[in-house]
Amino acid sequence: DVVMTQSPLSLPVTLGQPASISCRSNQSLVYSDGITYLNWFQQRPGQSPRRLIYKVSYRDSGVPDRFSGSGSDTDFTLKISRVEAEDVGVYYCMQGTHWPYSFGQGTKLEIK
Amino acid sequence: QLQLQESGPGLVKPSETLSLTCIVSGVSISSSNYHWGWIRQPPGKGLEWIGSMYYSGSTYYNPSLKSRVTISVDTSKNQLSLKLSSVTAADTAVYHCASVSPDNYWGQGTLVIVSS
Numbered sequence: 001d002v003v004m005t006q007s008p009l010s011l012p013v014t015l016g017q018p019a020s021i022s023c024r025s026n027q028s029l030v031y032s033d034g035i036t037y038l039n040w041f042q043q044r045p046g047q048s049p050r051r052l053i054y055k056v057s058y059r060d061s062g063v064p065d066r067f068s069g070s071g072s073d074t075d076f077t078l079k080i081s082r083v084e085a086e087d088v089g090v091y092y093c094m095q096g097t098h099w100p101y102s103f104g105q106g107t108k109l110e111i112k
Numbered sequence: 113q114l115q116l117q118e119s120g121p122g123l124v125k126p127s128e129t130l131s132l133t134c135i136v137s138g139v140s141i142s143s144s145n146y147h148w149g150w151i152r153q154p155p156g157k158g159l160e161w162i163g164s165m166y167y168s169g170s171t172y173y174n175p176s177l178k179s180r181v182t183i184s185v186d187t188s189k190n191q192l193s194l195k196l197s198s199v200t201a202a203d204t205a206v207y208h209c210a211s212v213s214p215d216n217y218w219g220q221g222t223l224v225i226v227s228s
Contacts, residue, residue: 048219049159
């Protein structure tokens with residue numbers, strides 16, 4: 001199975017400051033069609049996960065442009081350019097390339 | 113807009129079968145190119161993919177659960193179903209159904225506690 005490893009697991013951030021979360025996989029996430037199926041999810045307290053980013057860097061509809069995804073192969077990053085109060089929650093990377101799909105452990109973002 | 117709503121017993125006894133349904137609205141569950149999934153989250157823990165069903169009817173199950181899981185659809189009711197047999201306390205979790213693609217939507221999730 002593909003193991004997804006996130007860091008840090010806890011991320012205290014000052015409002016208005018940037019934040020960055022790393023996600024690494026133990027094997028390449030490039031599918032046979034050449035597409036990398038790496039997603040980022042946000043789970044606010046008490047809510048279901050919501051996808052923010054798909055295929056490494058494509059933002060879902062309604063996702064603020066302060067969220068961006070980058071990376072390739074086995075190394076990926078989610079960046080928030082300026083953290084807002086509504087960004088508090090747990091962020092998960094998830095690979096949809098290899099079965100079974102798998103998630104990272106989650107990174108808990110909190111406001112300092 | 114696509115919406116999903118899970119339902120089922122909140123309490124299941126050990127060794128019994130957990131049965132959940134997910135009512136889909138806003139799109140036909142048999143629409144081309146749709147991929148549906150079940151995901152679970154133990155209280156206070158991370159996410160685990162249980163299995164997927166494609167519009168073609170193909171199903172994929174997480175090998176860690178494969179011998180116990182069945183995912184099916186009822187097109188007449190536009191709903192997705194999950195059955196997990198021989199449950200133990202380790203199966204206590206919030207169970208989510210989701211539209212995986214082409215759009216990604218999740219239900220609110222339903223908590224299932226396995227306890228005698």
